[in-house]
Amino acid sequence: MNLSASFPILSKYTYLNTANSGLLSTELAKWRSQHDQLFIDGGSAFRMEQSPIIETLRANVAGFFKADLPNVFLTQNFSFGFNTLLDGLPKTHRFLLLNNEYPSIDYQIMSRGFEHFKVDLDEHLEDNILAAIEKHQPTAFAFSVVQYISGYRLNPDFIKKLKQTYPDLLLIGDGTQFSGTTDFDFKNSGLDALVSSGYKWLLAGYGNAFVLLSDQLYNQLYQERKNTPLPNTPFLKGKKQLAFCFEPGHLDTLNFGSFNESLNFIKSIGISEIERKTEELCKLARTKLNDRGLLPDYLANQQYASTIMSMQLNQAMVDKLADARILCSPRGTGTRVSFHFYNTEDDLQKLLDVLDGKKI
Known part of the structure; x- marks a missing residue:
C-alpha cells in the first residue's frame, strides 16, 4: 500500500498525533464525495436506498469487535453513548474512578450525583484498584482502557480477573484511545460496556461512535425501561427499548457510512498486522524515550502497552518539534506522541533527532 497516496499529510508532516485525530484516507474521501453527490441527485429517494448501511455497519462492528449483534448500538460520539448509559442506571450505583481520568467520564458521573x-x-494501579474495591465496595468501575494523557493501558488480564473476582461489579470502558489498535474480543474481555468514538484509531472521521454491552448490563438497562410502552408509529415499528435511548432520531449515512468504509479499510490491512507493526514500533519508541529519561519505567515496561506516550518537555523543545513539522499534542503537563500503522521508524528517528538537539 502506498501510504503517502492514501494519507497525503504524511509527505508534509511527521504525524504523531492520531491520539488527537486519526487521518482520513483518500479512498474514504472519494466515497464521501460520491455519497453526497448521490444525495444531491436523489434526495429522499437516496436516503431510502442508503438506509441499509446502518445495519451493515452494526453487523460489521459486531464482527470486528466480537460482540453480540443485538448488543451493538451506534451513537454520534463517545459522550452521547456514555451519558445515555449513565442515565439508564439507578442512582444507587457507586462508581470507582481513576484520578486524572478523561473529563467526559468523571464529570458526567459526578454531575449526576x-x-x-x-x-x-x-505504578501500583492494580493494587490501588483492588484496595479501593475492598474498602468502598463500588458497584461500577468506569475507566479509559487507554489513558488519554499518559497512554497507560489497563492490563486486559487484570480486567478479566476483576470480573471473575467481582462478577456483580460493572466494568465500563472508554475505548476511544484503544479501539482499532489491537485485535479485541469484547465477549471475552470482562467488560460490561465498551463505548468508543471512531475518529481516532479507527480513522472514521467525526460524528460516529458505538456502544457494546454485555448481557448483564443490557438486562440492567432494559429492566429500567421495560414498563415504558414502545411507540406504535408504523415507521418506528420493531425498534426496541434500548435503541430508542442509544439511537434516537436519524443516524447520518455519511458519518456512519464513513465508519463502515474505514472498518473495511482496516480489515483489508488486517487488525493483527496493524497490532504487530505498532507494537514493534512503540516498543522501540518506549525504550528510546525511557533511555532519555522522558518516559517512566512503569510505562516503558508495561506488558500490554498502548500506542501513546507522554513526555515532559520544556516550551523550547515543544517549539522545536513544531518547527520540525512534527505534529503532536500538549496533554496534562506533558507532550503526547502516538504511533499508528502509517508511522515508521523514520518518524521515530526524526522525533529522537529533534529531542537530541540534532539539526533536521
Whole structure:
C-alpha cells in the first residue's frame, strides 16, 4: 500500500498525533464525495436506498469487535453513548474512578450525583484498584482502557480477573484511545460496556461512535425501561427499548457510512498486522524515550502497552518539534506522541533527532 497516496499529510508532516485525530484516507474521501453527490441527485429517494448501511455497519462492528449483534448500538460520539448509559442506571450505583481520568467520564458521573471514589494512577494501579474495591465496595468501575494523557493501558488480564473476582461489579470502558489498535474480543474481555468514538484509531472521521454491552448490563438497562410502552408509529415499528435511548432520531449515512468504509479499510490491512507493526514500533519508541529519561519505567515496561506516550518537555523543545513539522499534542503537563500503522521508524528517528538537539 502506498501510504503517502492514501494519507497525503504524511509527505508534509511527521504525524504523531492520531491520539488527537486519526487521518482520513483518500479512498474514504472519494466515497464521501460520491455519497453526497448521490444525495444531491436523489434526495429522499437516496436516503431510502442508503438506509441499509446502518445495519451493515452494526453487523460489521459486531464482527470486528466480537460482540453480540443485538448488543451493538451506534451513537454520534463517545459522550452521547456514555451519558445515555449513565442515565439508564439507578442512582444507587457507586462508581470507582481513576484520578486524572478523561473529563467526559468523571464529570458526567459526578454531575449526576453518583457516589464515587477515586484512586491514583501510578505504578501500583492494580493494587490501588483492588484496595479501593475492598474498602468502598463500588458497584461500577468506569475507566479509559487507554489513558488519554499518559497512554497507560489497563492490563486486559487484570480486567478479566476483576470480573471473575467481582462478577456483580460493572466494568465500563472508554475505548476511544484503544479501539482499532489491537485485535479485541469484547465477549471475552470482562467488560460490561465498551463505548468508543471512531475518529481516532479507527480513522472514521467525526460524528460516529458505538456502544457494546454485555448481557448483564443490557438486562440492567432494559429492566429500567421495560414498563415504558414502545411507540406504535408504523415507521418506528420493531425498534426496541434500548435503541430508542442509544439511537434516537436519524443516524447520518455519511458519518456512519464513513465508519463502515474505514472498518473495511482496516480489515483489508488486517487488525493483527496493524497490532504487530505498532507494537514493534512503540516498543522501540518506549525504550528510546525511557533511555532519555522522558518516559517512566512503569510505562516503558508495561506488558500490554498502548500506542501513546507522554513526555515532559520544556516550551523550547515543544517549539522545536513544531518547527520540525512534527505534529503532536500538549496533554496534562506533558507532550503526547502516538504511533499508528502509517508511522515508521523514520518518524521515530526524526522525533529522537529533534529531542537530541540534532539539526533536521
